[in-house]
Amino acid sequence: MIAFLLKRTLGAVLVLFAVSVLVFLIFFRTPGVDPARQIAGRQADPQTIAQIRADFGLDKPLPEQYVMMMRRLVWDRDLISYSDRGLVLPRGWCESRAGDRLTGRRAALVWLLMSLGGGVLSAVFRGRMLDPLITGLGLAGVSLPVYWLGAVVNLLTQDTFHDSLFQWLPALGYTPLNQDPLKWFEQLLFPWITLAMGMAGLYSRVLRSDLIEADRSDFVRTARAKGLSESRVLWRHSLRTSLIPFISLFGLDFGALMGGAAVLTEEVFALPGVGNLTYHALSRFDLPVLMAVTLYGAFAVVIVNLLVDIGYAVLDPRIRVP
């Protein structure tokens, strides 16, 4: 177990390093792009550009540039956005993450429940009415563009039916949990559902096919032959093995969500989070912010994945043997 832990952690550290190199290459070495001019943003004066050249050591050799960038992003944490000088990066990122974290986690919970329910139901009732219904819903969830779904949900809940059906719903925005829990919940309810819709479709499909495959396997037949009840076979035997791909997929997406991949959802629902930070940085072409967001986002994916893997090794002894 310790060997597994060490090996997996070492691997993750290497991936983190490679991720940071890739981000560096994207932002400083994209062919045909002058990084200083890009970082300065639109309509930058030559002074700023010269200052950026000096700040990022753009006249120095590549490895040195990389070290300089990483020092500002990870160690010194003083990367400053050039178009919005008040924004010091890692701190600004952490602040906006606080809002994000809550949205992301609850949405993840909603979509886990939705997809578990959907997957199990459609596998159990496959070949009957309910199965194509759930599959169809899932397909619709995967196909709808999130930003559009969010806008339509907004239109319906805030405008068209606001006077009749959704009178209880407060205006768009975000209220911290400790200020007004009820309002907090009401404002986040629809973002959660919107975000979860797209994910749940894919997840319930994956779970369904894995469950059906598990149903044909020998150990499930053995369990049935032992005379276990159908529900026990389902919950204890087939579902447990089917959860492996489900959870590793979940690790990837959950990490992305933690890192601020919910750009579109947050924008549409006017939630303050990393996604919104990204959106505003993008509208100003504020590359340092984007650089930080991308790097931290990928870091979050790698770290959540590592945790998922370790968690899985704890649960399932077979995985510990590499």
Add this chain to the structure above:
Amino acid sequence: MLYGGRNTLSIGFAAAVVATIGGLIVGLLAGYLRGVVDVVLSRILDVVWAFPVLLLAISLSAVSFQSGLNFGLVKIGSGNLALPIFIIGAVYIPYTARVVRGSTLELTGAPFVEAAVGYGASRARIVGKELLPNVFPRILVLFPVVVATGIILESGLSFLGVGVRAPDASWGTIVQDGIGLLRSRPLIAIVPGAFVAVTVCALNVFGDAVRDAFDPKAAVKVRTP
């Protein structure tokens, strides 16, 4: 609407072509040469895989937004539609390359490849004439789904303002234009979004059908951005 649709569809399609060709090249190289090449390429794919798709595409688009890309011989200007095509295609290469690599590894041990080695075929011939035709159907099966996710990503990028840009339009930019008018003229935003949804849905259904027809056991997971 129609002009936007033309751009959305052609970008989705062309990006899927880029992803497929890139995936074939990378996957065949990694799967056939194995050893160091495989390890290096697979690691690189793993690293790209670690990025949230949307964030990677956003940062690539933002970096190249003003001056475009310049690969020495090939130069993609900043307003060019080839730019989003290239970016979306590149972002999805890891997904296709994995499938290609997997099937190449599987097929390299097959009798017909050994026979080719036996009669002294060159490496290039084995890859081009023996492996490629057999790997190709498996990646082609993925094609509709990659087009679908490509369209979703394109419309998302355009919605954020870094995909297709004025004077060109796509369904994503039209939704963006209509968002501000949602209350007074809701249809401007709703209709193009619905078009995206219907198109992607159709492609997904089609992709599922193709997959079921060719390979009943394939477990394919393409993440949506």
